[in-house]
Every structure is written in structure tokens, then in C-alpha cells.
Amino acid sequence: MPSPPPGLPTELAERVLDLVATIPAGRVMTYGDVAAAVGSGPRAVGTVMSRYGGGVPWHRVVRADGRPAAGHEVEAGRLLRGEGIAFRGDRVDLASARWSPPGRRAGPD
DNA sequence: GGGGTGACCCAGT
DNA sequence: TACTGGGCCACCC
DSSP, X not given: OOXXXXXXXXXXXXXXXXXXXXXXXXXXXXXXXXXXXXXXXXXXXXXXXXXXXXXXXXXXXXXXXXXXXXXXXXXXXXXXXXXXXXXXXXXXXHHHHBOOOXXXXXXXX
């Protein structure tokens, strides 16, 4: 069993993790995108990821400039390349890899 | 209740 | 492209 981090996950953390878990392989989202989707700020998302990101594809969440999470550039880059994500130097090519969750508005309901 | 910290974002230079 | 300053939100002491 993976050792759970100290402190219990908050409601915001659950929303962030749930969303990140839905990001398909080969695609990425920025902290800002995730923040907007859960109705919070990018700093808060970063905090959540640093504390509870271990259980989700955290490498699929990158900064607004396409660079992977601070302190995990190498690890994230290795995983992302393994998923076939296009790179521009050390940064993800957001133009082709950026992803957004499907909005219920567009679908039948 | 107040202040510090952090896997951030944006605009300006 | 790199650096700086201000703003943003949640969590911890």
C-alpha cells in the first residue's frame, strides 16, 4: 500500500485529483486550466499536486509555458515522451498536446 | 486572527 | 528567452 501523505485530502484536492485522473495519455493540462475547471487558483492546484499528486498522472499537468512541474522536469519529461507527447526543446508543445475536459453543454443530455 | 509558504499566472521590460 | 513585480488561492503554524 502506498503510504498516504499527512493530513486528509480536502474537497478541493479531491476535485483536482479527480480531474487530473481524467486527462488521457498523450495529452496535458496546465495548472491554470485545472484551477479554472475546479474553480480555484493555480497556486492552490500546485499545492494540491505537491501533497496528493502521487496517485494521479501528475506529469500530465504542466505550467502555462509548457514546462513540467518544478523539481520533476526529468521524470515528467520521460513519462510524457513515453506517451508520445510532442516537445519543443524542454517544453511540451501545448498547441497540440493541450487538453480540456468534455463539457456537458456540447453533448446530448 | 495574522503571517509565511508554495509542483502558479500574467504583463512589462 | 530570461528576469521582475504584483496578484491569486489554499494550507499550516
